[in-house]
Amino acid sequence: AGEFTRRAFAHGRMDLNAVEGLSDLLAAETQGQRRAALLMAEGHFSRRIDGWRAALLDLSAMAEAALDFSDEDDVPDSAIEARIGDGIAALAREVGTxxxxxxxxxxxxxxxxxxxxxxxxxxxxxxxxxxxxxAAIVSDIAGTTRDRIEVPAAIGGTAFLFTDTAGLRGEAGDAIEAIGIDRAHAALAAADIILWLGDAADLPRADAILIAAQCDRAAPDRPGLRLSARTGEGMDALVALLRERSAALLPGEGDYALHRRQREGVAAVRDHLHAAGAQSDLLVAAEELRLARAAIDALTGQAGTEDMLDRLFAGFCIGK
Ligand SMILES: Nc1nc2c(ncn2[C@@H]2O[C@H](COP(=O)(O)OP(=O)(O)OP(=O)(O)O)[C@@H](O)[C@H]2O)c(=O)[nH]1
Ligand SMILES: [Mg+2]
Structure with a gap:
């Protein structure tokens, strides 16, 4: 696909985001991954960005025109400046969402x-x-797991990365266990979802899922989700809970997901819009709008100011 896609990109038929979506689509293993990648590959996000770009060009053209008029001193430009300000605020809001x-x-x-x-x-x-x-060694010796064990698994069409950790205790048996415990803390800090198999009082995070493990042999009145890996009790409820929690973190039907590059690009566009909106000096605001456009062009992988010029000249009849 590389050659074909490259040509499509070079000829402007696909932007960088659609190309990325196609690459995700080829690598997709779960239904959810496929769905989101397909939307990206089909250009839904790209069209959103094109819409922002068009709005930005209009705003820039208005700003340039207002700057031109203000030289002539005979046109009151507070009205047009207010319109530009409103337009910037509305676009910044949309980009921010x-x-x-x-x-x-x-x-x-x-x-x-x-x-x-x-x-x-x-x-x-x-x-x-x-x-x-x-995947992990089980034994009745406390401190069996000493390192992090990461196991990817798809459950019900959702990709999960499960991490088993060394048991947490104040006094580590040896230096290696102590390192394992440090790694367990690091894993907890990076977790999307925590399954806590300890005391309710020691919950590592407010949103951790409290598991009353080994319920086939432990005291029956412990708080938390009653679960026995031995008898299977509670496993369905846990899987349902995991799917529910993960659904909130993943794109739903008709949503796409953003890569870090895209998120940073969108944030840059929004930041320049905010900077433009906060400016009372129209000249500086116009420059921020130009930077926002450059950020969009970086986001789509396209550059060029040709269409900006077209729009600018088309906008010359503003107020006439
Ligand atoms: N009856 C019963 N025994 C269990 C259950 N889950 C684990 N066990 C037993 O409890 C012991 C400890 O289990 P592990 O899974 O190794 O515990 P761990 O939390 O990973 O322990 P560390 O790695 O040492 O931190 C083993 O002997 C298991 O067979 C359960 O649901 N029911
Ligand atoms: Mg273990």
């Missing part, structure tokens, strides 16, 4: 689910049950 789009990296790499808790809580057993194979 795009930043709420889910992350394409998370969609691609999987929602990060971290299993944590004290030694012997049953973390590794639960990990194995979730991914359907003996």
């Amino acid at each position: 795009m930043l709420a789009a889910p992350s394409a990296e998370r969609l691609r790499d999987g929602v990060r689910v971290v299993l944590a808790g004290p030694p012997n809580a049953g973390k590794s057993t639960l990990l194995n049950a979730l991914v359907g194979r003996e």
Whole structure:
């Protein structure tokens, strides 16, 4: 596809975002990944950006025209400046909402689910049950898991990255266990979803899912989701909860996800719009609008000011 896509991009039939979408589509393994990548490849996002670009060109043309008129001193330009200001604010708002789009990296790499808790809580057993194979060693020796174990698994069409961690305890048995515990803390910090197999009082984060593990043999009145990796009790409820939580982090039907490059590009466009909107000096505002356009061109992979000039000249009849 490289050669063909490259030509399509060079000829302006696909922008960089559609190309990225196509590349994601080829790599997609789950339904959710395919759906979001297809929207991107088909150019939904690209058309949104084209719309922003057109709006920006109009605003720039208005600003340039207002600057020209102000030289002549006979046209009151507070009305047109107010219109430019409103236009900038509206566009900045629209661009800003795009930043709420889910992350394409998370969609691609999987929602990060971290299993944590004290030694012997049953973390590794639960990990194995979730991914359907003996990925982690299980034993009744406290401190069996010493390193992070990451296992990708697709459940119900959603990609997850499950991470088993070393059991957390104050006094590590040795230096290696201490390193493992540090890594467990790092994994917790980067988790999208935490399964906590410890005491309710030690919940590492307010949104962590409290699991009452080993319910087939533990005290029956513990708080949390009753679960036994041995009998399978509670597994369906846990999977349902994981799917529900991950749905909020991933693009829904008809949504696309943004890569970091795209998110940064969108943020740059919005920042220049904010800067333009905060400017009382029209000349500086016009320059910020130009920078916003450059950020859009970087986002789409296109450059060139030709169409800006077209629009500028077309806008010359403003107020006539
Ligand atoms: N009856 C019962 N035993 C379980 C269950 N889950 C784990 N176990 C047992 O509990 C012991 C510890 O399980 P692990 O999964 O190794 O516990 P862990 O939390 O990974 O422990 P560390 O790696 O040492 O931190 C093992 O002997 C398991 O067989 C369960 O749901 N029911
Ligand atoms: Mg373990």
